[in-house]
Amino acid sequence: MFQKILIANRGEIAARIIRTCQLMGIKTVAIYSEADMEAPHVKMAEEAYLVGGPRVAESYLKLDKILEIAKATGVEAIHPGYGLLSENAIFARRCVESGIVFIGPSPDVIAKMGSKIEARRAMEVAGVPVVPGIFHPLLDVEEAVQAAHAIGYPVMLKASAGGGGIGMQIVRSDEEIRKAFAGNQKRANDFFGDGAMYLEKFIVNPRHIEIQIFADNQGNTVYLGERECSIQRRHQKVLEEAPSTFLDPVTRQKMGETAVKAAQTIGYSNAGTVEFLVDENKQFYFLEMNTRLQVEHPVTEEITGLDLVEWQFRIASGESLRLSQKDIKFEGHAIEVRIYAEDPRTFFPSPGKITKWVTPQGLGVRNEVAVREESVVTPFYDPMIAKLVVKGENRGEAIERLKQALHDYQVEGIKTNIPLLREIAKSEAFRAGDTTTDFITKYL
Template sequence: MLTRILIANRGEIAVRVIRACRELGISPAAVYSAADAGALHVRLADVAAPVGPAPAAQSYLRGEAIIAAAQRLGAQAIHPGYGFLSENAAFARMCREAGLAFIGPPPEAIEAMGGKIGARRIAVAAGVPVVPGYDGADQSDATLAAEAARVGFPLLVKASAGGGGKGMRAVSAPGEFAAALEGARREAGAAFGDATVFLERYIQRPRHVEIQILADSHGNIVHLGERECSIQRRHQKVIEESPSPALTPALRVKMGEAAVRVARAAGYVNAGTVEFILGPDGSFYFLEMNTRLQVEHPVTELVTGLDLVRLQIAIAAGAPLPFTQEGVSFRGHAIEARLYAEDPVSFLPAVGRLALHEPPLGPGVRVDSGLASGDEVTVHYDPMIAKLIVSGADRAAAIERLRRALDDYAVLGLTTNLPLLRAVAESPAFVAGDTHTGFLAEQRIHATPPAAAPPEALAAAAIWEQEAGGRRQEAGARSPFESRWRAGGVDVPISFTVGKETHLLQARQSGEGWSIAYAGGHIDLTIIAIRDSELVVAIRDTLERFRVARDAAGDLLLGWRGEAYRLARPAPLSADSVGRAGHGHGGASLSAPMPGTLITVLVSAGEQVAEGQPLLVLEAMKMEHTVVAPYAGVVRRLPFAAGDSVAGGADLIELEADED
């Protein structure tokens, strides 16, 4: 009998498991790093224990500390979530030896499927096709180069351990192989402690289709249909859906049966996912098995009506599956969109305070999140804010619901990929179901955030600054500006800076409403409602709803029609700033886009470089980022060396441009 479960994770998956425990009458226990002491999953748990400093290697990856916390807090089982220790066979074995139920597969199954090379061999033995390639023990450069020539180009160099695109390189020609091999080994060794790689033929325009399986300890295994996860950036999923628009009923049965064979051959128990590459001709190949719950499991839950976390807990407690394969049914269509704190064009992570997080509501809309307004996104962990999951009677209805929910989603204070998600949802190719793993690059999805604020946003900001500010002041303590505003008939100047542009406005009260003049026109509006983070106004007989927050620097943050705007009040020039104006130099410093570690410096001081030439490699947020020359020039200074830690915004290299 399980009365308390410790969740060895953080973020949205920890919150998801906590809520499942609540429904089952099981007490949830949490662990946290120093950076997460006040995190949402800690606030929702019954009890919580610290497990170390902010870096995951010193906290969430410390198996012995998590076992000790579970014992101290009186837990009988540990749910590992996904990531961190979820696919760590040694940790699963530690749980067993400590008398704790591990809510996942046995360590033997994790070991069998944990390495992609071993998993391929199990799939072959089970009669499941794999992509042609090389997975031999000889890892010498010469052997791998010879095998690459045999497999043929294009091909993929892939890390045997781990996933998420880390340690993976695409190679289109023999001359690129040596550099790709070195990069894959380096990244795999850093991420997984194992630099072993294997080679696979690169399938052109493939779909990424995975099959969810469930297995109990009584020999029963079923599959719960497929999820298509083809829309990816940097080999990491962005949009997932079920069912796949590419599968026929016959192909679904065939792939489901193949997944069950792989799971049975591995001696699998609990929830897992068998991933396949699906070619344009309908041929499919085993890719890998994820021996844990997947991030995208909610889409399966919505089309099957099953709660995978509750089933995981029941299986770990020894219960048999309550249904057979014939008892699994599917209804409607579900789509998940991952909301990240990252630039929607470069995909560079963003960090900082989430000033406002207001998810959409309504029928068929679910949001799984580990963050609330006021929480922080830090450099230490994955920058995912939430998962938006929608369902509908069919794919067309689900897409319409996704569009509406994305437009209603308000996230202020951080740069997010909301523009990318909206652009994908509007893409004709996505609507047609013509997706593959190179979708984002091929379609050239336009996801640039708005460069300028429209007049409606400027007018709303002017109203908010005065109305909301006045309401916060005590009676009789209003500023002269506020008094003039409310007197009516007086033009009150107000200005905002958006990006590099400053907007000068004139605000005038007019009867029950206001008139806001701007360069080129004016807007008349009436306030309908104003609350802590919401402003509703009537503009040209249409009600417009704005979400509003303020960041630590005092900038006004505005959300409207799915877009986010940052409006700053310009500061007056000081003598110091005027004195500096106009002074520059003939070069430029390329700064670090975020805190990280300098992995490799590829140039030296005094070296002539060409536009687009790689200069150095920075590791941040568990990914490598190559900094390239934005123009041809000469390297004048290199302040850092390989291995140095650098702060966000630090000058990494000083590059003097060529005169021409």
């Protein structure tokens, strides 16, 4: 097992990784930008080093500086968390070349799954159902129009690289696609350095359901159930829960086995998530594969009783999976909501100083936080500042605990999306499990 690792990330995920390291006796090295000097993860780690200016490009994306710190501090491995460099194949390869273990899959697998077009091709070859669409980058807007005619409107215009809804838009006519193409292509190029665009058939009233998989380096792969992530704003997740209210045992097993097949086909190792769109008839389609730990991994931890970060460390250090598929049990129901520093109506970011910060406590309540009272939320990073996770013996109990926890949350000095989350939690549609991807626009 590793004795010392570097965490190439920030915020709540860095703090969450450090907690598992403390339990396992692994020493940690944190990195931080000029804007994060007082961040909780900096105080938690045994060592912490400045990597640059406040902007991401000046700090958390500086591969050379991060590797320089890793070598100087003598770490054996780097955990990339999620976002930032977690799905950067160049960074993973540089780690390997430097003799440092990258806690994740191989650079080649990251590269293949990092391109949604390449991922679609690989899944089709593996026999995994994919959303109807095209399998090559669009040359220009006129080719996009022709492809849309062949697929049939409505279609989803998507960027091949990146995620988080950036470069993505539903289009329903030639006029809409002509208006949308250049702008989305530019956004994709600005955010990911890759403006490649493609089209998929838009699935009406879908659910976004993902399967958590783990694979070791000895050829063993398991799935740890599903997470439903259908409640979203601007194609970004707001609430996740496990298990899904929509899946029956047969579909659940079929999706799990399909995800395992997908992982084994590409030679996957470590933690990964296979995301699917599921239509009204429970037909599921491959959406993408995230080659990292997910933001919403705590809901899986809550219903399985497993520490997924610990599993990542053990697999990366060469150990085999300790559990087979038949050993994995699910208990209770878990829900996670993301706390964003943003206006709950417009979704515009709300930077500023937090003058009051009180997190909810109680049975079945778990907080993952990136801030504290007096913290300054800057405009330089994603506006997610915390996650609230609740667990109950059943979904009804989990919802009641969620409602109480959101009521107890107190934040002043900035705007947050907590009012929106309270509306979701008390919604009859949510309680009834009517959680398709248009939930917020349809009900709120």
